[in-house]
Amino acid sequence: MAQYSVGGQVRAEDGSGIPRASVQILNSNLAVSTDEQGNFLLEHVPAGTQVIRFSTLGYATENRTVSVQGNVTLTIQLTGVENRLDEAVATAQKMENDPHDIAASLSVIGARQVEQQYIWNVMDVTAVVPNLNIANPGDNRNVASVRGIATTSYNQAVATYVDGVNQFGLDTYIPYLQDVERIEVLRGPQGTLYGRNAMGGVINIITRQPTNRTSGLAEVNVGNHGQQRYLLGIRTPIVKDRLFLGASGMYNGLNGFFTNDVDDSRYDKQHTVFGNYYLKYLISNRWAMTLNVKHVSNRNRGAFALIPGIDDAFGNPFHLSQNARTEMVDETRNVSLSINHFGSTLNFSSQTAYQSNYRYYQDPIDGDFSPLDAISIVNDYGKDWNRVKVVTQEFKFSSAPSHNAPIHWTAGTFLFHQDAPTKQGTYFGADAGLMGPEYADYAHTTSILTNSAVNQGAAVFGQLDYRLGNGWEFQAGLRYDYEYAKLDARGEFQPDGGDVMIVQPDTSASAGFHAFTPRVSAKYAFDDAHHLYASYTRGFRAGGISQLSSNPDEASLRPFDPEFSNNMEVGSKNLFLDRRLQLDVTAFYTHVTNAQVPTLLLPDAITVTENTGQMESMGAEVEVAARVVRNLTLWGSAAFTHAEYTDFNTVGENGDNIQLKGNRPVYTPEWTGFLGAQYVIPLQPRNKQHLQLGVYGKFIGQQYFVVDNTIGQEGYGLLNANVSYSLNGYELSLWGQNLADKRYIDYAYSIGFAAVHLGRPATYGVTLRKRFGS
Numbered sequence: 001m002a003q004y005s006v007g008g009q010v011r012a013e014d015g016s017g018i019p020r021a022s023v024q025i026l027n028s029n030l031a032v033s034t035d036e037q038g039n040f041l042l043e044h045v046p047a048g049t050q051v052i053r054f055s056t057l058g059y060a061t062e063n064r065t066v067s068v069q070g071n072v073t074l075t076i077q078l079t080g081v082e083n084r085l086d087e088a089v090a091t092a093q094k095m096e097n098d099p100h101d102i103a104a105s106l107s108v109i110g111a112r113q114v115e116q117q118y119i120w121n122v123m124d125v126t127a128v129v130p131n132l133n134i135a136n137p138g139d140n141r142n143v144a145s146v147r148g149i150a151t152t153s154y155n156q157a158v159a160t161y162v163d164g165v166n167q168f169g170l171d172t173y174i175p176y177l178q179d180v181e182r183i184e185v186l187r188g189p190q191g192t193l194y195g196r197n198a199m200g201g202v203i204n205i206i207t208r209q210p211t212n213r214t215s216g217l218a219e220v221n222v223g224n225h226g227q228q229r230y231l232l233g234i235r236t237p238i239v240k241d242r243l244f245l246g247a248s249g250m251y252n253g254l255n256g257f258f259t260n261d262v263d264d265s266r267y268d269k270q271h272t273v274f275g276n277y278y279l280k281y282l283i284s285n286r287w288a289m290t291l292n293v294k295h296v297s298n299r300n301r302g303a304f305a306l307i308p309g310i311d312d313a314f315g316n317p318f319h320l321s322q323n324a325r326t327e328m329v330d331e332t333r334n335v336s337l338s339i340n341h342f343g344s345t346l347n348f349s350s351q352t353a354y355q356s357n358y359r360y361y362q363d364p365i366d367g368d369f370s371p372l373d374a375i376s377i378v379n380d381y382g383k384d385w386n387r388v389k390v391v392t393q394e395f396k397f398s399s400a401p402s403h404n405a406p407i408h409w410t411a412g413t414f415l416f417h418q419d420a421p422t423k424q425g426t427y428f429g430a431d432a433g434l435m436g437p438e439y440a441d442y443a444h445t446t447s448i449l450t451n452s453a454v455n456q457g458a459a460v461f462g463q464l465d466y467r468l469g470n471g472w473e474f475q476a477g478l479r480y481d482y483e484y485a486k487l488d489a490r491g492e493f494q495p496d497g498g499d500v501m502i503v504q505p506d507t508s509a510s511a512g513f514h515a516f517t518p519r520v521s522a523k524y525a526f527d528d529a530h531h532l533y534a535s536y537t538r539g540f541r542a543g544g545i546s547q548l549s550s551n552p553d554e555a556s557l558r559p560f561d562p563e564f565s566n567n568m569e570v571g572s573k574n575l576f577l578d579r580r581l582q583l584d585v586t587a588f589y590t591h592v593t594n595a596q597v598p599t600l601l602l603p604d605a606i607t608v609t610e611n612t613g614q615m616e617s618m619g620a621e622v623e624v625a626a627r628v629v630r631n632l633t634l635w636g637s638a639a640f641t642h643a644e645y646t647d648f649n650t651v652g653e654n655g656d657n658i659q660l661k662g663n664r665p666v667y668t669p670e671w672t673g674f675l676g677a678q679y680v681i682p683l684q685p686r687n688k689q690h691l692q693l694g695v696y697g698k699f700i701g702q703q704y705f706v707v708d709n710t711i712g713q714e715g716y717g718l719l720n721a722n723v724s725y726s727l728n729g730y731e732l733s734l735w736g737q738n739l740a741d742k743r744y745i746d747y748a749y750s751i752g753f754a755a756v757h758l759g760r761p762a763t764y765g766v767t768l769r770k771r772f773g774s
Contacts, residue, residue, distance in 0.1 A: 002047045003043075003044045003045060003046055003047070004045050004047060004068055004069075004070055004071045004072065005041060005042060005043045005045060005071050006025075006041075006042045006045050006050070006066065006071075006072045006074065007040060007041040007072070008039070008072075008073050008074035008075055008076065009034075009037070009038045009039050009074075009076070010023070010034050010038045010040065010056075010076045010078060011038055011075065011076065011077045011078070012059070012078065012080075013077060013078075013079065013080065016038070017034070017036070017037040017039065018038045018056055018078060019034055019036045019037070019038060020033050020034060020056065020213065020773075021033065021038065021040075021054060021055065021056035021059075021078070022055045022056060022211070023040045023042065023053075023054055024052070024053045025042065025045065025051070025052050025053075026050075026051045026052070026053055026063070026096040026097075026401070027051075027095050027096050027347065027400075027401050028050075028342045029282055029285055029286065029287075029288050029340075029342060030042050030044070030045060030285065031211060031212070032212070033212060033213045044285045045068050045072075046344045046400070047068050047344075048068060048400075049065060049066070049067055049068070049401075050065070050066050050067075050068055050401075051063055051064070051065050051066075051096075051098070051401070052064050052066055052074075053087075053089060054078060057771075058080065058081055058688070059078035059079065059080060059081055060080070060081050060083070060086050060087070060579075061086040061087050061088075062076070062078060062079075062087050063087045063089065063098050064076065082627070082680055082682075083580070083627065083630055084578070084579055084580055084627060085579050085581075085582060085625055085626075085627050085633075086110060086112075087579065088100075088108040088110065089108075089182075090102065090106060090108050090182075090184045090204075091164075091184065091206065092104065092184055092202075093193065093410070093463075094193050094396060094398070094410060095347075095398060095401065095410070100531065100573050100575065100582075101531070103473070103475060103521040103522070103523040104186055104187075104188065104190075104521070104533075104535065104569075105186065105187040105188055105569065105571060105584075105586045106184065106185070106186050106187075107129045107130070107184070107185045107623065108182055108183070108184050108185075109125065109129070109182060109183040109184075109185075110182050111180055111181055111182060113635075114177065114182075114183065115769075116678060116692075116694055116724075117694070117696055117720065118720070118722070118735055118737065119177060119183075120176070120177055120229070120252070121140075121142075121175050121176060121177060122134060122144075122175045122177065122203060122205070123135070123136050123142050125183060126698070126700065127637075127672040127674050127698040127699065127700055128674050128676075128698070129185040129187075130187070130621040130622070130623060130637045130638070130639035130672060131146055131147050131187060131621055131639040131641055131672055132144070132146055132185060132187070132672070133145045133667055133669050133672065133700065133703070135667055135746050135747040136746060136747060136757075137306070137747040137757050138268060138302065138303055138304050138305045138747075139300065139303040139304060139328065140298060140300070140330070141170045141171075141173065141175075142170075142173070143667060144156070144157065144158035144160075144200070145158070145200065145666075145667040146158050146187050146188075146200035146201040147187060147188065147201075147588060147590060147617050147619065147641050147643070147668075148590065148615065148617035148641050148643025148664075148665050148668045149199050149200030149201075149539075149590070149592070149617070149665075150200070150665055150666050150667040150668060151170075151667075155169075155197055155541050155542050155544060155596065156169070156170065156541075157197065157199050157200040157541055158197075158198070158199075158200040158201050158202070158203060159190070159195075159196075159198035159201075159202045159203070160173060160202070160203045161204050161205065162174055162205045162207070162294070162334070163205070163207055163292055163336070164336070164338065164351055165334060165351070165355075165392070166194075166392060168355055168390045168392065169388065169390070169418070169420075171359065172332060172334070172355035172356065172388060174274075174294060174334060176250065176274050176296065178207070178231055178233070178248055178249075178250040178274060178276065179207050179217060179231070179233045179248040179276065180206070180207055180208070181206045181207055181208045181209075182206050183203065183204070183205050184202075184203070184205075184206070185201065185202070185203050185204075186201045186202040186203075187200075187201045187586075187588075188200075188201055188535075188537060188567045188569055188588060188590070189201075189517070189537040189538060189540075189565055189567045189590075190202045190537070190539065191515070191517030191519070191537065191538060191539040191540055192461060192478065192479045192517055192518065192537070193410070193461060193463060193477065195414055195459050195479060195517070196457070196459075196481060196483070196515075196540065196541070196542045197541050198539060199539035199540060199541045199563065199565050200539075207248075207276060208233070208235060208246070208248075209235070209244075209246055209290075210235035210236060210237070210244035210246035210278055211235065211237070211244065212237050212240055212241060212244075213235075213237075213773055214234070214235070214772075214773045215234075215236075215771075215772060215773030216233050216234035216235060216236075216771075216772055216773060217232070217233045217248075217769070217770070217772075218231065218232050218769070219231040219232075219767065219768070219769045219770075220768045220769075221765055221766070221767045222766055223735075223763055223764055223766070224763055224764055224765065225255050225256065225763060226253065226254055226255025226256070226269075227253070227254055227255075227763065227765055228251070228253040228254075229250070229251070229252045229253075230250065230251045230252075231248065231249070232249050233246075233247065233249070234247055234248070235278075235773075242281065242282050243280070243281050243282075244278070244282075245278065245279060246277065246278035246279075247275075247276070247277045247278070248276045249273070249275045250272070250273070251272070251273055252271065252272045252274075253270070253271040253272075254268075254270055254271070255269050256270065256301070256305075257305070257318050257758075257760065258302060258305040258318050258319070258320055259318060259319050259320075260321065260322055260325070261319055261320070261321045262321050262322060262323055262371050263325075265325075266301070266302075267301070267305055267320060267322070268300065268301065268302030268303075268305045269300075269301040269302065270298065270299060270300040270301060270302070271298075271299055272296065272297070272298045272299075273297045273298075274294075274296045275293075275294065275295050276292075276293075277292070277293045277294075278292050279291045286341055286342050286343060287339075287341050287342075288338075288339070288340045288342075289337070289338070289339050290337070290338045290340075291335075291336075291337050292334075292336045292337075292338070293333075293335050294332075294333070294334040294335075295331075295332065295334070296330070296331070297330070297331055298328075298330035298331075298332075299327055299328070299329060299330070300327065300328040301325070301326075301327050301328075303328040303361075303365065304365070304369075304757075305320060306320070306369050306755040306756060306757050307319070307320050307755070307756045307757075307758070308369050308370060308754070308755060308756075309756070310711070310754050312756075313745065313754075313756040313758055314743055317758055318761065320369065321370060322366040322369060322370065323370075323371045323372065323373060324363070324364050324365055324366035324376045325366075326361045326362050326363040326364065326365045327361070327362045328359065328362075328365070329358075329359065329360055329361075330357070330358075331358045331359070332356070333354075333356045333357075334353070335354045335355075336351060336353040336354075337351070337352045337353075338351045339351075342400070344400060345399065345400050346397065346398075346399065346400060347397070347398045347400050347401075348395075348396070348397055349394075349395075349396045350393075350394070350396075351392075351393070351394045352391075353391070353392045353393075354390070354391050355388075355389070355390040355391075355392075356387065356389045356390070357387070357388045358383065358386065358387040358388075359386055360379050360380045361378070361379055361380060362380060363380075364376035364377060364378045364427055367426065368435055369751075372429070372431040372434055372435070373429035373430045373431045374429055374431040374432050374434060374435045374439075375426060375427070375428060375429070375435060375439075376426075376427045377424060377425070377427070378424065378425035378426075378427055379422075379423065379424045379425070381423040381425075384421065385421055385422060385450075386421070386423065386424075387421065388418070388419070388420045389418070389419045389420075390418045390419075391416065391418075392414070392415065392416045393414070393415045394412060394413070394414045394415075396410065396411070396412035397410070398410040406466060406467045406468065406469070407464065407466050407467075408464075408467070409464045409465065410461075410462065411460075411461065411463075412461055412462075413458065413459065413460050414458070414459040414460075415458050415459075416456060416457055417454075417455075417456045418453075418454070418455040418456070419452075419453075419454055420451075420453040420454075420455070421450075421451075421452040421453070422450070422451050422453075422547070423449070423450045423451075424448070424449055424606070425446040425447065425448040426448075427445075427446045428442040428443055428444065428445050428446070429443065429444070430443055431443075444495060444496040445493060445494065445495045445496065446493070446494045447491070447493055448492040448500070449489070449490075449491055449492075449547070449548050449549070449606070450489060450490045450492070450548075451487060451488075451489045451547040452487070452488045452489070453485065453486070453487045453544075454485070454486045455483060455484070455485045455486075455544070456483070456484055457481060457482055457483035457484065457542075458481075458482055459479055459480060459481040459482070460479070461477065461478070461479035461480075462478060463475065463476070463478075463519070464477070471524050471525040471526065472522070472523070472524055472525075473522070473523045473524075473525070474520075474522050474523075475520065475522075475523075476519070476520045476521075477518065477519040478517070479518075480514070480515070481514060481515045481517070481542075482513070482514045483542055483543070484510070484512050485510065485511050485512075485513070485543070485545050486508065486509070486510040486545075487508060487509050487510070487547070487548075487557050488506065488508045489504070489506070489507055489548035489556070489557060490502065490504060490505065490506050490507070490548075491503045491504025491548060492504075504548065507548075507557065508557070510545075511543065511545060511559040513543040513561065515562050515564070516538070517537075517538045517539060518536075518538055519535065519536070519537045520535065520536050521533060521534065521535035521536075522534055522535075528575075529574065529575040529576070530572070530574050530575070531572065531574075532570075533570070533571055533572075533573075534568075534569065534570045534571075535567075535568070535569050535570075536566070536567070536568050536569075537566075537567045538564065538565065538566055539564070539567065540562045540563060540564050540565070541562060541563040542562055543559065543560055543561045543562040544560060544609070545558070545559045545560070546558045546559075546560065547606045547607075549606060549608060558608065560609045560610055560611050561594055561611050562594065563592065563593070563594050563595055563596045563611070564592070564593050564594055565590050565591065565592045565593075566590070567588060568589050568590075569586060569587070569588045569589075570586070570588075571584065571585060571587070572585050580626065580627050580628050581624075581625070581626045582624065582625040583622075583623070583624050584621075584622070584624075585620070585621070585622050585623075586620065586622075587618075587619070587620045587621075588617075588618065588619060588621075589616070589618045590616065590617040590618070591615075591616050592614060592615040593614050594611045595611065595612060595615050595645070596609050596610070596611060597609065597610055597611075597612050597650065597707060612648060612649050613646075613648035613649060613660075613661075614645065614647045614648075615643065615644065615646060615648075615665060616643070616644065616646055617641055617642070617665075617668075618642055618643075619639065619640045619641040619642055619643075620640055621637070621638070621639040621640075622637060622638050622639070623637045624636045624637070631679060631680040631681070631682070632677065632679050632680075633677070633678045634675075634676070634677050635675070635677075636673075636674065637672075637673065637674045638672075638673045639672045639673070640670065641668060641669070641670060643664055643668050644662055644664050644665075645662065645663050645664075645665070646661060647661055648663060660708060660709075663707060663708065663709045664703075664704055665704075666703070666704055666705055666706065667703060667705070668704075669700045669701035669702065670701040670702050670703070670715075671699065671700075671701030672699065672700055673697075673698070673699035674697070674698055674699075675696070675697045676694070676697070677695050677696075678692060678693070678694045679693045679694075681693075687727060687728050688726060688727065688728055688729065689727045690725075690726050691723070691724070692722075692723070692724040692725075692726070693722075693723055694721060694722045694723075694724075695719075695720075695721045696721070697717060697720075698717065698718045698720075699715065699716075699717045699718075700716060700717075700718075700744075701715040705745070705747065705748040705749060706749060706750050710750070711745075711748050711750060711756075712745075713744055713745040713748075716742055716744045717740075717742065718737075718738050718740075718742060719739045719740050720735075720737045720739065721735070721736055721739060722734060722735035722736070723735075729770060729771050729772060730768075730769070730770050731767070731768070731769040731770075731771075732766070732768055732769075733766065733767040733768075733769070734765075734766055735764065735765060735766075735767060736762065736763070736764040737760065737762070737763045737764070738759075738760060738761060738762050738763065739762055739764075741762040743758065743759075743761075744758070745757070745758060745759070746758060746759035746760075
């Protein structure tokens with residue numbers, strides 16, 4: 001195919017050239033920066049329709065569609081960011097698109113919002129995105145819910161991808177955020193392109209990658225409760241137009257919020273080190289290879305800051321009494337190699353990833369959440385155990401977006417292999433009998449359970465997009481997944497100072513599962529600014545085998561089947577006032593079959609899962625973004641979800657069947673809402689001096705934490721704010737989170753009583769930030 005050049009000038013509103021602006025052709029390796037006069041030149045541009053993205057600090061980002069049939073000269077005038085909304089980009093369809101053109105519920109949180117709203121962890125996106133709720137018991141394993149589809153076990157309901165790599169399970173999941181380019185949240189099943197465990201949706205996190213322009217960030221954050229957070233990042237070319245390096249690091253330390261009344265010490269003191277490194281090589285203008293290494297080292301002196309009982313949690317907040325103190329050691333590694341080919345008619349990508357997590361407690365951790373010497377959990381059995389390893393491989397082919405044919409397609413395959421050898425002991429201390437007469441005879445003994453799980457699977461997928469010339473666009477896709485699971489287990493018993501005795505000899509179980517996940521959608525574009533769409537999608541959560549339990553009444557190694565959902569959705573996406581106002585509206589209905597319901601088994605502290613009942617969820621979402629007044633930006637959203645089990649049989653404590661029809665699923669607020677405002681006061685534009693005020697409010701409606709709906713939290717609101725002063729790339733900010741010091745339950749479960757984790761109290765601090773090269 002013929003190739004041409006695209007050049008021209010990027011100008012400000014006064015006609016002057018804008019230096020160092022980024023000019024990038026989407027879905028390609030082609031990118032340059034403007035010179036001191038704002039001029040640019042892109043060479044070797046394939047003929048056809050191309051989308052070119054223009055961005056620079058202080059101006060609203062714009063995407064321009066350009067027909068390249070010969071050499072093209074452009075004059076691009078960018079509008080100040082104070083007058084116009086950014087035009088976003090999203091990889092939701094496994095390629096770069098304007099999210100306004102995607103027929104799905106999609107929210108994009110840009111880098112500016114991530115910084116200005118102090119989004120440091122994935123869970124901070126709760127309620128910023130409609131119908132998204134993320135909770136955390138204190139061990140930094142996030143539990144996500146979208147539209148009533150909630151993560152309740154190691155099989156996630158909402159898939160998370162970081163730089164294109166599936167965070168395969170809660171063990172290898174990286175929740176921390178640094179140097180983020182954008183966060184994309186897709187709501188509703190995304191099984192066709194993303195496969196397993198994307199039944200509720202997908203969270204896509206994209207970090208900043210290196211280019212020909214040297215740029216970086218240095219940031220210092222200091223706050224109350226001993227908060228210290230330091231960031232340092234740099235992106236630079238090693239060989240111009242060929243080899244690029246990106247490196248960023250974060251240290252986050254916190255003295256904690258909870259006090260242990262046993263010894264009057266801080267309970268949840270922790271610190272985290274997170275590194276993210278890129279080496280990108282442009283083999284040619286059509287081939288690229290990127291090596292990415294991420295590592296997280298987390299130390300937590302109070303991983304499960306759980307208070308027994310709701311009354312105690314609110315009556316004496318952030319105080320607990322646990323006699324077993326330990327430090328959780330958590331080491332996560334994530335290495336990926338991406339190879340991409342951008343052809344004239346065909347694109348190809350390969351992504352190979354390796355993930356591992358090694359997590360253990362240096363000493364036994366409290367299992368009864370009390371000062372009693374009753375139950376504690378032991379899992380430090382050496383590096384051969386409790387080390388999860390995952391290898392994934394995806395190959396993807398697609399038609400080149402520059403091709404002018406009305407049909408575009410994507411096809412590929414996905415493979416994975418997971419090893420999860422776990423060994424965990426439940427120690428019964430001198431006070432074990434006080435936890436129940438059944439434990440009295442086990443004092444000074446340890447029940448040891450060994451579960452070695454191997455999961456592997458393969459999938460093939462394809463999606464076809466047909467665009468008519470009259471505004472209509474139709475899309476159809478299908479994915480087939482097959483998984484095989486095997487679990488080897490053994491139960492042992494060891495008195496203090498005695499020999500290990502086998503009480504449940506080596507046993508094993510295996511099972512195979514498969515799933516078809518189709519998707520069809522139709523979109524009608526009245527014009528470039530007003531789109532209407534409807535879709536049907538099917539999602540699934542993977543099946544598996546429940547771990548061995550020491551409870552003789554619990555069936556050993558019981559398999560459970562995949563959970564499926566059928567989702568119907570209609571929505572509209574609208575832009576007004578020359579992209580100064582955006583309004584998205586969605587209505588949805590979801591029906592879940594083969595619902596997976598986990599049960600926490602005590603005293604082992606393991607979860608077994610069974611398929612029981614059905615659930616339905618319906619609701620609506622509204623998102624608004626506006627920049628209709630100079631220097632003032634507004635965001636708002638409101639979402640309603642009515643979700644309940646339409647059939648739910650479970651077994652009570654006495655072995656009798658209980659029907660919980662009409663109960664609501666866990667971690668599902670009935671309402672979520674968000675309202676944010678940022679106002680910029682220009683002081684001296686020449687040296688980029690300005691003052692910025694930001695106020696952000698969240699509302700999270702009533703929700704429950706257990707399936708029998710006996711432990712819950714009424715609706716509550718959180719107020720966050722910051723004030724920033726900027727001068728020549730330096731920024732000084734004062735910030736506060738939960739300024740009203742609202743007390744609320746963030747996470748809870750039942751262990752015969754409510755074990756409650758409170759959400760963060762009021763936090764405040766100061767940030768000093770320096771950007772360069774951007």
